[in-house]
Amino acid sequence: MHVPDGFIDAPVSIAAGVAAAGAVAVSLRGARRELDERTAPLAGLVAAFIFAVQMLNFPVAAGTSGHLLGGALAAILVGPYTGVLCVSVVLLMQGILFADGGLTALGVNITVMGVVTVVIAYAIFRGLVKVLPTGRASITTAAFAGALLSVPGAAAAFTAIYAVGGTTDIPVAKVFTAMVGVHVLIGIGEAVITAATVGAVLAVRPDLVHGARGLATPLKLRVDGELVDAPTAAPVPVAAARxxxxxxITGLVTALVLAGVVSYYASASPDGLEKVAADKGIDAHVEEHASANSPVADYSVKGVGDARLSGGLAGIIGVGVTVVVGTGIFWVVRRRRRRAEDLTATSTSVPTA
Structure with missing residues (x-):
């Protein structure tokens, strides 16, 4: 659902850019509360994994494909604020390096694919977790539902933006029906990928899943014939944690294999937005991408004749750049939190006169 340049007029694109910048600023502050020494490096890995899986377009209808948006997955794994940042990093790398998603439409893409998907998915996820029985199955089920509904929600958000600033005169009702209809199908694929990934991490390291915090039930002891809560153990220091x-390493290798090898077998059909745009005429004023001459534009390395090798190398480069940029950003965010904690500790320990 990467919106290219020319779909949305300049005033609305600027407004969306301001909104996206505000969301990123709020997320930077919020991520300081979500990240710790263990999860900060994993957030960069989540961004790289989303980049890799977005290369795997899957067929959803005749002549139409879909791909992961990633907002639900990121929000559940590393938290909603950090999730917005993860998707934003992916979209930035795709726009600058791979000419995927217009640069003037970057604000629209972050708003639709990052902010809207995270808000919808995480709200649904948290609501379901509160009413479902406590357990890993409930986390996976809630993740499935949140991801499923986040995709048509994003399609509806794009339609709303198009209604205000679309550059073509296409009835909004037709755009809405087509966009939401095809993205309901894409949402099923999103939900399967999200639930499978969250379930896999839960199986090996539930402590690393942000949405599963508090999953463990209190240990019960039988005292004088009655079950009582066992005393709460002291928290394990981060340095002593697993x-x-x-x-x-496993996540990075998986992302590299998906982007470098499996992506060659992805569907070549246009994705949901591209298909609707071509069918309805939304793309009448599409503009050439500013990064069209990038060495890795369109996910192929210039000068490499073999299509499989070219695409694989581009995918590997994308995963590498995304994990480095993402990890760097989240490391800085975490470092600022630690510095703030140190200042607070110092100020409270200094005796007053």
């Missing part, structure tokens, strides 16, 4: 290195 290493996240195996998860990080």
């Amino acid at each position: 290493s996240t290195k195996p998860v990080w």
Whole structure:
């Protein structure tokens, strides 16, 4: 659902850019509360994984494909604020390096694919977790539902933006029906990928899933014939917690294989937005991408004749750049939180006169 340049007029694109910048600023502050020494590196990995899986277009209807948006997955794994940042990093890398999603439409894409998907998915996820029985199955089920509904929600958000600033005179009702209809099908694929990924991480390291915090039930002891809560154990220091290195390495290798090898077998059909745009005429004023001459534009390395090798190398480059940029950003965010905590500790320990 990467909106290219020319779909939305300049005033609305600017307004969406301001809104997206505000959302990113709020998310930077919120992410400081979500990230710790273990999850900060994993957030960069989540961004890279989303980049890789977005290369795997899957068929959803005759001549139409879909791909992961990733907002639900990121929000559940690393938190909603960090999730917005993860998707924003992916969209920025795709726009600058791979000519995927217009640069003037970056604000629209972050708003639709990042903010809207995260808000809808996480709200539904948290609501279901509160009413479903406590357990891993409930987390996976809630993740499925949140991801499923976030995609048509994003399609509706794009339609609303198009209604205000579309550059073509197409009836909004037709655009809405077509966009939501095809993205309901894409949402099923999104839900399957999200639930499978969240379930896989839950199976090995539930402590690393933000949405599963508080999943463990209190230990019960029988005292004088009655069950009572066992005393709460002291929190384990971060330095003494289980290493996240195996998860990080496994996740990175998986992302590299998906982007470098499996992506070659992805569907070549246009995705939901491209198909609707072509069928309804929304793309009448589409503009050439400013990064069309990038060495890796369109997910192929210039000068490499073999299509499989070219696409695989581009995918590997994309995963590498995204994980480096994402990890760097989240490391800085985490470092600022730690500095703020140190200042607070210092100020409270200094005796007053």
